[in-house]
Amino acid sequence: MNPLTRDPITVESLLRVVQSPERGGTCVFLGTVRNDGDVTGIEYSAYDEMAVAEITRMLDEARERWPEARVALQHRLGLIPLGEASIAIAAAAPHRADAFAACRYVIEEVKRRLPIWKKELHTDGTATWVDPSGKTVAGGLRDR
Amino acid sequence: MNPLTRDPITVESLLRVVQSPERGGTCVFLGTVRNDGDVTGIEYSAYDEMAVAEITRMLDEARERWPEARVALQHRLGLIPLGEASIAIAAAAPHRADAFAACRYVIEEVKRRLPIWKKELHTDGTATWVDPSGKTVAGGLRDR
Amino acid sequence: MAQVTVRFFARYAELTGCDTAAVAVPAAATVNDVLDRVRETVPGARSLPPRPLAALNLRQVKLDTRVKDGDEVALLPPLSGG
Amino acid sequence: MAQVTVRFFARYAELTGCDTAAVAVPAAATVNDVLDRVRETVPGARSLPPRPLAALNLRQVKLDTRVKDGDEVALLPPLSGG
Numbered sequence: 001m002n003p004l005t006r007d008p009i010t011v012e013s014l015l016r017v018v019q020s021p022e023r024g025g026t027c028v029f030l031g032t033v034r035n036d037g038d039v040t041g042i043e044y045s046a047y048d049e050m051a052v053a054e055i056t057r058m059l060d061e062a063r064e065r066w067p068e069a070r071v072a073l074q075h076r077l078g079l080i081p082l083g084e085a086s087i088a089i090a091a092a093a094p095h096r097a098d099a100f101a102a103c104r105y106v107i108e109e110v111k112r113r114l115p116i117w118k119k120e121l122h123t124d125g126t127a128t129w130v131d132p133s134g135k136t137v138a139g140g141l142r143d144r
Numbered sequence: 145m146n147p148l149t150r151d152p153i154t155v156e157s158l159l160r161v162v163q164s165p166e167r168g169g170t171c172v173f174l175g176t177v178r179n180d181g182d183v184t185g186i187e188y189s190a191y192d193e194m195a196v197a198e199i200t201r202m203l204d205e206a207r208e209r210w211p212e213a214r215v216a217l218q219h220r221l222g223l224i225p226l227g228e229a230s231i232a233i234a235a236a237a238p239h240r241a242d243a244f245a246a247c248r249y250v251i252e253e254v255k256r257r258l259p260i261w262k263k264e265l266h267t268d269g270t271a272t273w274v275d276p277s278g279k280t281v282a283g284g285l286r287d288r
Numbered sequence: 289m290a291q292v293t294v295r296f297f298a299r300y301a302e303l304t305g306c307d308t309a310a311v312a313v314p315a316a317a318t319v320n321d322v323l324d325r326v327r328e329t330v331p332g333a334r335s336l337p338p339r340p341l342a343a344l345n346l347r348q349v350k351l352d353t354r355v356k357d358g359d360e361v362a363l364l365p366p367l368s369g370g
Numbered sequence: 371m372a373q374v375t376v377r378f379f380a381r382y383a384e385l386t387g388c389d390t391a392a393v394a395v396p397a398a399a400t401v402n403d404v405l406d407r408v409r410e411t412v413p414g415a416r417s418l419p420p421r422p423l424a425a426l427n428l429r430q431v432k433l434d435t436r437v438k439d440g441d442e443v444a445l446l447p448p449l450s451g452g
Contacts, residue, residue, distance in 0.1 A: 002195045002396070011155050011156075011159075011172075011210070014156075015155075015174075018178065019227065021176075021177070021178060022174060022178065022179055023176075023178070024171070024176050024177070025174070025175060025176075026172075026173070026174040026175075026176065026420060027171065027172070027173055027247075028170075028171070028172035028173075028174070028242065029169070029170070029171055029172075029243075030169070030170040030171075030172070031164070031168060031170075031246075031252055031452050032163060032165075032167075032169075032170065034165060034167070034168030034238065035166055036168065037163035044451075045379070045380055046451070047377070047379050047425070047444055047446065048281075049428055050425055050428040050429075053428040053429075075451065075452075082162065083164070083165045086452065087451070089152045090195075091429050092171045094178065096173065096251060098175075100173075100244065100248055103171075103403070104244055107240060107452060109173030110451055110452045111447070111449070111451065111452045113430065114449060114451035114452070115379065115425065115444070115446050115451070116449065116450065116451030116452075117379065117380035117381070117447055117449070117451075118450045118451075119380070129380060129381045129447065129450075130450040131448045131450070132448060132450050175370050188369075189297070189298055192361055193346055193366065194343055194346040194347075194362065197347075198346075219369060219370075223341070228366045230370065231369070231370050245308075251370060254366075254370045255369065255370045258366070258367060258369035258370070259297065259343065259362070259364050259367060259368075259369070260300070260367065260368065260369030260370075261297065261298035261365055261367070262368045262369075263298070266291070267354065273298060273299045273365065274365060274368045275368065276367070276368050278367055
């Protein structure tokens with residue numbers, strides 16, 4: 001499964017990768033495009049080669065920490081409408097504590113490490129880059 | 145949505161109940177019938193009226209603790225084959241920490257409080273009641 | 289006297305051979321008194337553990353909880369939902 | 371001398387007007403030296419923050435990390451994946 005996709009994400013495809021009769025607990029995280037006021041959609045872009053490398057490293061780290069767990073991740077790129085998923089992570093394990101922990105680990109690492117950026121598109125036609133440190137900056141303008 | 149069902153559980157039906165453009169993070173837990181040696185399937189039975197009442201109370205508690213989160217739960221009853229889901233919980237919230245916490249809270253309460261029982265069916269035709277305290281007891285036999 | 293409905297589930301229903309029993313206990317009786325009465329009147333109930341999990345009117349309760357006329361007491365084997 | 375490819379992403383690509391630039395730096399130069407060279411040769415790069423996030427060959431690195439011939443340096447705006 002390609003970890004980066006431009007198509008809608010389906011939870012089932014991730015579940016198929018991680019689930020097995022030996023792994024009785026599965027934790028899934030879905031991040032969906034949120035309506036922050038006047039946002040109509042979000043354009044996601046990535047440093048593709050590095051994003052793929054980071055995802056591989058994160059999943060390897062999860063495997064080392066929770067050897068019985070199996071984790072899969074898919075991040076969608078391009079224009080994503082309100083309410084649709086930008087990311088899905090599925091972690092299956094024999095015991096639920098491991099499934100929750102592995103899933104949570106991966107989403108926290110995604111937020112910290114994945115070279116992916118979002119540009120919010122507004123109803124008035126403007127666009128702003130999202131800076132999770134709190135500031136948003138209009139597309140194309142200088143640093144403020 | 146009926147919280148108890150005899151049909152296969154679909155994650156989508158739970159997602160539809162909890163997701164909205166204001167809630168950007170969704171955590172799902174799936175419990176599936178695990179292959180413990182020679183188990184071919186598990187027969188789930190419930191004290192239906194109390195199970196429904198407990199589920200309502202758990203979801204009310206989750207709403208009180210995480211007012212911005214929305215949580216849904218479905219437990220399947222009857223004979224469930226290996227690998228299929230016996231329970232699904234979905235929690236959506238504006239922020240992922242709340243979605244994870246609410247989902248985890250509900251599955252822990254389910255394990256602690258829900259009046260549901262499982263009987264493992266074995267390849268040799270025998271059946272054993274599952275006692276999570278560790279002992280399993282053959283169906284119909286006296287306490288040991 | 290209080291008339292109480294007792295329900296048996298899962299393995300306890302197998303042990304007693306019944307799903308429901310009606311018992312009469314004195315006013316101010318407890319769930320434990322109901323349980324004692326059940327052991328006297330339902331032959332298979334003698335195999336129930338000494339202190340099973342119990343619910344009163346759809347809520348788990350301690351065995352010293354008082355019952356009243358028309359209550360429903362349920363005897364619950366160790367829970368294994370999820 | 372080391373020939374290094376520099377890549378710009380998201381808002382930084384908008385600021386500089388380019389996706390990629392090739393710069394030459396002395397042997398034993400650091401990512402920070404690459405950044406200084408970029409500011410001299412790419413006009414829009416003067417608007418980059420003083421200490422942007424950087425990656426060297428697909429891994430995040432500190433700005434004092436050494437580069438070598440053929441390396442790929444990427445300048446990354448604040449990450450917002452997920």
